[in-house]
Amino acid sequence: MNVIGKSISIDRQTSDSPVEKPGAGNPLVTPDSVKKPASHSNAQSLLLWFSGLQLQSFFIGTLSLTVGIVLWYLATKYNFNHFINFENVPSPLKVGAAFMIQLGDPEFYIHITVSIRRILIAYTIAVVLGVAIGVIVGRSKLARAAVIPYIEIIRPIPAVAWIPLAILMWPTEESSIVYITFLGALFPIILNTLHGVEQTPDVLVRAARSLGASKFAVFWHVVLPAALPSIAAGLAIGMGISWFSLLAGEIISGQYGIGYFTWDAYSLINYPDIVVGMLVIGGLGTLSTYLIKLMMKPALRWKEKQR
Amino acid sequence: MNADVISIYKNKIAEKNGGQEKRGRIDIEGVSIIFGSGADENIAVTETSLTINPGEFVCILGPSGCGKSTLLNSIAGYVTPSSGTVLVDDDEVAGPGPDRGMVFQQYSLFPWKTVLENIAFGPKLAGCSPDECSSIANTFLAMIGLTKIANTFPGELSGGMQQRVGIARALANYPRVLLMDEPFGALDAQTRIMMQESLLNIWAEFGITVVFVTHDVDEAIFLADRILVMSASPGSVIADLKVNLERPRKPELATSHDFVELKKQCLGYIRAESLKAFEQVGA
Structure with a gap:
């Protein structure tokens, strides 16, 4: 078994293995049909070009944000008031100062950790249930017929509309907030999982069966991995929406949480803190969505490399 | 070439079959395959019986829509015949399984x-x-x-x-048999020829039964020991041609007298069939 094929190397310039003997006796060795990627120097310049592009988009992004902050500053400095009123909007400098003060206040961190904890609990339950429901509904016609009407009716109801009923239904304020957060994350996860499961290529299922796969093996080795890119998208969207819903819940009830902090600042006419709260929400939402994407990345490595 | 692979392969097969040398004989007995019912009824394959011998390389040749893939799928076990039976080494095919290897036209990795x-x-x-x-x-x-x-x-x-x-x-x-459903259909002409030669090498080494579906007459003649020409509506085998060209086969063969004669014969069958279908549509 020492016959290694003819020099079928990914990069012909680096194919220097002495074991290779071209030709004779190797079935299925076709010298063409080999993908020939760019040569080394080309690859390097491609990399440079790409990182240049990344650098460029980073630079443009920073510049764009700076312009936005400057416009904000100017609008507040000159009390811009044509249709939109900036007179009571705090300036970026005031917001920055308020943020620094909050950073020194231990209670500020309690607000943040309480919100994060609610997100973690609600999101985790939503992921487990959402993926499970999505998979079952995607695989079973019966489950589909039974579950889809619920999804269609409940999905368009915004988180805020749930607040009164949630407070009446759940034993504690905490559980009603977690419930509302959970609902926000649940539907995008279900629907994306369902979509992913449905679009499993039939030929892959047939291939797996001809290789001896049982129903469960088909599910585990074909349906689930095929659905994974779509599930990952659902997880990221679900994370964004769960923040969205959390805030709705926290504004109405609760003693802590970054939503409560924001609303409380409004009641106390502490305008800079409103914007601090808003920006922290934006930052945490972005960060958590990014973390979800980062966590899913190893499982989707194959997708990146597709031509 | 690779003696190890072959011996492992042969031992494994013998072991699987309790020491007997079962080498992939296929018996199709009175098979009809009908999809749908009533007005939508579509007879894909009708009353077909044939035997494929162990180690034989058989091409099923026919125009598209003649039921050749359906017939192959009944051996693979994806399609259950409406009547008749498909036997592989005397075991009735009841569903897809690892004893019948399948290669698809679409990329299926x-x-x-x-x-x-x-x-x-x-x-x-x-x-x-x-x-x-x-x-x-x-x-x-x-x-x-x-x-x-x-x-x-x-x-x-x-x-x-x-x-x-x-x-x-x-x-x-x-597997006992290798079932191939237009596996090189999506490849460019040059790659296709290379793949055909390589496949013949594999087949020569392993001696495995191959059933190969194609609509390409040249491909069928180049590869096969035997060509089954299928006709459309209703799908059935209208000719069973022996290909007595010497092996190993080389691409140059395509210009030889015997090859060309066989090609004329195949094209004749297919053309007659196509004309029939054409006129039916016209009428």
Whole structure:
């Protein structure tokens, strides 16, 4: 078994293995049909070009944000008031100062950790249930017929509309907030999982069966991995929406949480803190969505490399 | 070439069949396959009986829509005949299984598994240990000369390479027969010829029964021991032609007298069929 094929190397310039003997006796060795990627120097310049592009988009992004902050500053400095009123909007400098003060206040961190904890609990339950429901509904016609009407009716109801009923239904304020957060994350996860499961290529299922796969093996080795890119998208969207819903819940009830902090600042006419709260929400939402994407990345490595 | 692969393969088959040398004889007995019912009824295959001998390379040739893939799918077990039976080594086909390797026209490697994992998938399902799996997979990978791409994902490979891995994946299960549904249909002409030669080499080494569906007359003559020409509506075998060209076959063969004569014969059958279908539509 020492016959290694003819020099079928990914990069012909680096194919220097002495074991290779071209030709004779190797079935299925076709010298063409080999993908020939760019040569080394080309690859390097491609990399440079790409990182240049990344650098460029980073630079443009920073510049764009700076312009936005400057416009904000100017609008507040000159009390811009044509249709939109900036007179009571705090300036970026005031917001920055308020943020620094909050950073020194231990209670500020309690607000943040309480919100994060609610997100973690609600999101985790939503992921487990959402993926499970999505998979079952995607695989079973019966489950589909039974579950889809619920999804269609409940999905368009915004988180805020749930607040009164949630407070009446759940034993504690905490559980009603977690419930509302959970609902926000649940539907995008279900629907994306369902979509992913449905679009499993039939030929892959047939291939797996001809290789001896049982129903469960088909599910585990074909349906689930095929659905994974779509599930990952659902997880990221679900994370964004769960923040969205959390805030709705926290504004109405609760003693802590970054939503409560924001609303409380409004009641106390502490305008800079409103914007601090808003920006922290934006930052945490972005960060958590990014973390979800980062966590899913190893499982989707194959997708990146597709031509 | 690779004596180890062959001997492992042959021992494994004998072992599976209790020491008997069962080598992939296919008996199709009075098979009809009908899809739908009432007004939508579509007779894909009608009253077909034939025997494919162990080790034979058989091409099923016909225009598109003549039921040749349906007939192949009934051997694979994806389609259950409406009447009649399909036997492989006297065992009735009841569903798809690893004893009948399948190669599809569409690329069917699992894109989330590496090349090695794709080939190891069958052995893994058969209960081989991880070590055994990777050693079997490596053996077959070496056979198709692609050891260097063991850890790449299918999405990075050309169509020809993907199909070679697909063939290796099917063979890694030590099947009795290899069923191929227009496997080279999506490849360019040059790659196609290379793949045909390579497939013949594999077949010569393994002596496995191959049933190969194609609508390409040249491909059928170049590869087969025997060509079954199918006619459309209703699908049935209208000619069973022996191909008595010497092996190993070389691409130059395509211009030889015997090849051309056989081609004329095949084209005649197919043209008559196409004309019939054409006139039916016209009427």
